[in-house]
Amino acid sequence: MDSEKNCRVIAVANQKGGVGKTVTCVNLGIGLAREGKKVLLIDADPQGSLTISLGFPEPDQMEYSLATAMMKIINDEMVDVQHGILHHEEGVDILPGNIELSGLEISLIGVISRETILREFISYARERYDYIIIDCMPSLGMLTINALASADSVLIPVQAAYLPVKGLQQLIKTIGRVKRQLNPELKIEGILLTMVDNRTNYAKDISMQVYEAYSSSINVFAVEIPLSVRAAEISAEGSSIYEYDPKGKAAFAYTALIKEVIHHGR
Numbered sequence: 168m169d170s171e172k173n174c175r176v177i178a179v180a181n182q183k184g185g186v187g188k189t190v191t192c193v194n195l196g197i198g199l200a201r202e203g204k205k206v207l208l209i210d211a212d213p214q215g216s217l218t219i220s221l222g223f224p225e226p227d228q229m230e231y232s233l234a235t236a237m238m239k240i241i242n243d244e245m246v247d248v249q250h251g252i253l254h255h256e257e258g259v260d261i262l263p264g265n266i267e268l269s270g271l272e273i274s275l276i277g278v279i280s281r282e283t284i285l286r287e288f289i290s291y292a293r294e295r296y297d298y299i300i301i302d303c304m305p306s307l308g309m310l311t312i313n314a315l316a317s318a319d320s321v322l323i324p325v326q327a328a329y330l331p332v333k334g335l336q337q338l339i340k341t342i343g344r345v346k347r348q349l350n351p352e353l354k355i356e357g358i359l360l361t362m363v364d365n366r367t368n369y370a371k372d373i374s375m376q377v378y379e380a381y382s383s384s385i386n387v388f389a390v391e392i393p394l395s396v397r398a399a400e401i402s403a404e405g406s407s408i409y410e411y412d413p414k415g416k417a418a419f420a421y422t423a424l425i426k427e428v429i430h431h432g433r
């Protein structure tokens with residue numbers, strides 16, 4: 168495929184659940200769309216949280232999803248990258264994910280090139296988009312490996328509420344392995360501190376520790392996403408933080424993140 172244009176594929180990954188991956192995907196994707204970029208969000212979590220967050224409450228009832236598209240590739244069938252794509256009113260496209268991804272992850276075990284099925288799908292989609300953002304599931308299993316093998320970079324949300332260092336090392340090791348064996352161009356977009364409660368010294372300590380441990384080798388985003396009830400509420404609203412609470416601190420932070428991400432790509 169030489170039709171790649173300038174599409175950037177960003178996997179949002181952390182094997183720990185509840186760190187803000189999905190909320191970051193929504194606001195990163197919609198924030199980029201607000202800057203005039205064409206964006207596809209891919210829900211690669213069997214829980215379908217991204218799909219639900221964008222206002223599609225029943226992903227498991229959907230006939231066509233990421234699992235269907237990947238199954239077609241496994242079976243050497245033609246895939247139409249527009250098939251099953253949903254549109255959100257704030258200007259992003261989404262390829263939904265649902266429970267069928269769990270079954271697919273198991274079927275992948277016996278498949279040739281099992282680590283690069285998603286990459287094949289994305290290679291067809293690249294020409295249509297400026298950004299493709301993949302919301303990963305909370306594990307380092309085959310679906311996440313597929314996402315890492317497809318991506319140009321990985322954005323790692325880290326919740327600033329506990330000592331995240333150990334889990335991060337495991338993730339960084341996996342990223343290194345994928346880079347060596349499957350995707351030599353893979354980069355780390357950055358570590359993003361999320362749910363930062365600036366009223367506590369504890370949050371500041373964690374920010375400092377992450378910065379000291381990693382910033383010499385990995386980008387740590389200057390912006391931190393604050394702890395915000397409004398940010399937590401967007402999933403139920405089906406909208407982005409820019410729509411739901413445009414003047415709040417979380418919207419402000421995500422806007423700053425968009426600037427950093429766009430700047431990186433230059």
Ligand code: ADP
Nearest residue numbers: 184185186187188189190362393394395398399
């Ligand atoms: P993950 O996808 O990593 O599991 P989510 O994005 O689903 O994480 O976020 C985990 C929980 O934290 C959700 O209930 C979400 O609404 C909430 N949340 C996400 N970002 C924030 C934030 N900045 N402040 C407060 N709560 C947040």
Ligand code: MG
Nearest residue numbers: 188189212216
């Ligand atoms: Mg999630």
